Amino acid sequence: MARTLHHRQALLVLNGLPVVGPVMLRRLLDAFDEDPVAILSSDRQRLLNVQGVGEKAAGVLLNWADHFNLSQEIERMKASGVRFLAQTDEAFPPMLRETFDPPIGLYWKGKYNVDRPCVAIVGTRRGTLYGLSVAKQFASELARLGFCIVSGMARGTDTAAHEGALEVGGKTVAVMGCGLDIVYPPENLDLYKQIAIEGAVASEFPFGRRADRQTFPMRNRVVAGMCEAIIVVESDAAGGSMITARFAGEQGRQIMAVPGRIDQASSAGCHQLIRDGATMVTSVDDVLEELRYARPTQTEAELPLESGGPKTESLSDLEVAVLACFEGGELCQPDGICQRIQRSVAEVSGCLMSLEIKKRIVKRADGRFEAR
Numbered sequence: 001m002a003r004t005l006h007h008r009q010a011l012l013v014l015n016g017l018p019v020v021g022p023v024m025l026r027r028l029l030d031a032f033d034e035d036p037v038a039i040l041s042s043d044r045q046r047l048l049n050v051q052g053v054g055e056k057a058a059g060v061l062l063n064w065a066d067h068f069n070l071s072q073e074i075e076r077m078k079a080s081g082v083r084f085l086a087q088t089d090e091a092f093p094p095m096l097r098e099t100f101d102p103p104i105g106l107y108w109k110g111k112y113n114v115d116r117p118c119v120a121i122v123g124t125r126r127g128t129l130y131g132l133s134v135a136k137q138f139a140s141e142l143a144r145l146g147f148c149i150v151s152g153m154a155r156g157t158d159t160a161a162h163e164g165a166l167e168v169g170g171k172t173v174a175v176m177g178c179g180l181d182i183v184y185p186p187e188n189l190d191l192y193k194q195i196a197i198e199g200a201v202a203s204e205f206p207f208g209r210r211a212d213r214q215t216f217p218m219r220n221r222v223v224a225g226m227c228e229a230i231i232v233v234e235s236d237a238a239g240g241s242m243i244t245a246r247f248a249g250e251q252g253r254q255i256m257a258v259p260g261r262i263d264q265a266s267s268a269g270c271h272q273l274i275r276d277g278a279t280m281v282t283s284v285d286d287v288l289e290e291l292r293y294a295r296p297t298q299t300e301a302e303l304p305l306e307s308g309g310p311k312t313e314s315l316s317d318l319e320v321a322v323l324a325c326f327e328g329g330e331l332c333q334p335d336g337i338c339q340r341i342q343r344s345v346a347e348v349s350g351c352l353m354s355l356e357i358k359k360r361i362v363k364r365a366d367g368r369f370e371a372r
Helices: 007-016 022-031 036-040 044-048 055-062 070-080 129-144 157-167 186-198 215-226 240-250 265-275 284-291 317-324 334-341 345-357
Strands: 082-086 105-109 118-122 148-151 171-175 200-203 229-232 254-257 361-363 369-371
Touching: 007 022, 007 036, 007 070, 007 082, 007 105, 022 036, 044 055, 070 082, 118 129, 118 157, 118 215, 118 240, 129 148, 129 157, 129 171, 129 284, 148 157, 148 215, 157 171, 157 186, 171 186, 171 215, 186 200, 215 240, 229 240, 229 265, 229 284, 240 254, 240 265, 254 265, 254 284, 317 334, 317 345, 334 345, 345 361
Parallel strands: 118 148, 118 229, 148 171, 171 200, 229 254
Antiparallel strands: 082 105, 105 200, 361 369
16 A cells, blocks of 8 residues: 555655654655655665664554554644645745755645744743734744744734734744644634645644644644744743753854843743854844844834833822832732832722722732732
């Protein structure tokens, strides 16, 4: 059965077999002169002669039809409007093709093909209002200047980056850590649909593959590999964005980081990257300078790193005092505010509620408050 396969079908099969990782696949293709059909048509002994291929992997390759339903996969791709871009296809992202271990192909949903320089914007899923604002502003400005914004469509920073690009009619690619028939996180369904129409959604994983601890790092290597540079907006020291940054460094890409408050965990990763040699960026002009692109329009103003102080119009003295506790982007607990301004819990709680109604502050999921 394997002998009747076409080249692209054989690539789909190899890409969908769980025992065949990127390194093993590269060794197999090297051993079989880049011929995926020959791999699936081979005998057990020749497969076992390839470094890293054991009895289990050889058995799966010899009996691939028991492990991967090719006809079903093709039908699902047709029904979903999904293409499979092989490494050798012209539409395959060019910079990704140059990396050490690129995927042999990408499931690709959307008419857009990468036709311009790409920049990745990544960060924590639990971004502050400041971080989300910066991610969206960087994405909007870079997309307006002609860059394609790449991210992973995760909650928080990734979502803000995609939205920023789309809001100005720019191009964006979302690289998923699961099959393209699964929208993760589910609340991003509308964003997924919009990206598929105006940009593209991509994955190296077959239909039905759910996200797990293995797929996210693999997704991150694709994000880094597609781009000239990666910008980390907010990340703790052990966040997934740090993995993306590491891949970017290994692939010779530019690593940039936006600084934040020294007492916030969400800035620890960015500060570590800057300490280790990443470029600190506080404006899009910094990005353009590092990438040696000239801005075609008038130079923009630098993004503010501070809140600029609380707005005092139509506020009581107590509200002004409470808002002052948030200067510099600080996240505050109610009891901490009580201690700082020497007012009762009842007074501070009522004031916080009033400021929420006036949309001056917002309550986070962890119970702390943050100024808008």
